[in-house]
Amino acid sequence: MTNIGILGAGRVGTNLARAFASAGHHVTLGRREKGGTTDTPAGGIGIHYADQRSAARAANIVINATPGDSSLARLTALRTELAGKILVDVSNATEDDADGLPGDLCYPGSSLAEQLQEALPDTSVVKTLNTMLFMVMTDPGSLAGPPTAYLSGDDERAKKTVTGLLGDLGWRPAWIEDLGGITTARATEAMVLVVPHVLRRSGLAPFAVSLAR
Numbered sequence: 001m002t003n004i005g006i007l008g009a010g011r012v013g014t015n016l017a018r019a020f021a022s023a024g025h026h027v028t029l030g031r032r033e034k035g036g037t038t039d040t041p042a043g044g045i046g047i048h049y050a051d052q053r054s055a056a057r058a059a060n061i062v063i064n065a066t067p068g069d070s071s072l073a074r075l076t077a078l079r080t081e082l083a084g085k086i087l088v089d090v091s092n093a094t095e096d097d098a099d100g101l102p103g104d105l106c107y108p109g110s111s112l113a114e115q116l117q118e119a120l121p122d123t124s125v126v127k128t129l130n131t132m133l134f135m136v137m138t139d140p141g142s143l144a145g146p147p148t149a150y151l152s153g154d155d156e157r158a159k160k161t162v163t164g165l166l167g168d169l170g171w172r173p174a175w176i177e178d179l180g181g182i183t184t185a186r187a188t189e190a191m192v193l194v195v196p197h198v199l200r201r202s203g204l205a206p207f208a209v210s211l212a213r
Contacts, residue, residue: 001025002165005059007052007074012090012134013065016169017047019138023168030055056081061088061161068093068112076119083122086158088165089113089185090129090137092192101196105189113152113185124158126151127185128166130192132208138169140208147208151178152185177211 002025006013009031021027030052056062056078066074068091075082093112097103107115113127128151129137140147149171153159163176179187191209198207 003058003060004028004165005030005055005057005062006065007055007062008065008067008091009049010065010067012137013063015134015138016063016065016090019169020165021047025168028055028058053078053081056085059085061086061165063088064091064116066091069095069106071112072115072119075116079120079122082120085123086155086161087116087120087123087125088129088162089116089125089127092130092189094192097196099196099200101199102192103196105193107186107189109186111183111186111189113189114182117154117182124153124155125182126153126155126158126162127182127188128152128162131188131210133204133206136206136208139206140170140172140175142206143208145212146172146175146210148210149176150184150188151176152180152182152188154182 004020004025005028006017007030009029013029017027017029028048028050031049062082062085064071064087071091093106094102095104095106113125117125128149131150136147149166151159159178166176
């Protein structure tokens with residue numbers, strides 16, 4: 001069992017919290033509001049709610065599920081709480097179009113993951129799960145074809161740990177593609193630019209941007 005802190009209590013963070021709690025991990029879901037409560041979803045697995053600083057402080061592994069355009073400022077403010085820990089970044093930093101869907105990248109020529117690693121040198125940042133709709137993150141077998149979860153990060157041990165966590169979500173080893181260092185995250189973050197075009201045509205039907213061999 002791992003103590004996992006998830007920053008961001010929207011659809012992505014809540015979905016991940018339920019899946020990791022069901023897999024037997026101790027999960028704290030970090031919200032903007034202060035104060036801690038406990039929720040017990042179906043299956044009897046409890047999820048603790050706290051403010052984001054407390055969630056980061058209590059965890060061994062922290063997942064960034066905050067809005068990507070504000071993640072850098074939010075997490076830089078948690079430098080002390082994140083020191084010595086693995087930070088799993090699943091967010092994409094984008095500027096929205098008029099319809100609220102991603103329109104452009106906030107860090108062209110770079111990536112949110114790279115910006116976080118530079119700002120948090122004592123934290124091991126691993127980028128993953130940012131190339132799919134949120135429901136596929138925790139149910140990869142639901143798609144008709146094999147999906148891909150890409151990994152980017154400079155710390156090999158951290159990536160191995162994250163690979164194990166992906167397994168708890170149902171990701172098979174053959175579906176996980178280690179791209180290399182943290183700079184490779186700029187490639188997968190750029191993949192988000194295809195997402196709005198798919199959503200405008202097909203709605204929120206689950207899909208992933210995957211590698212076929």
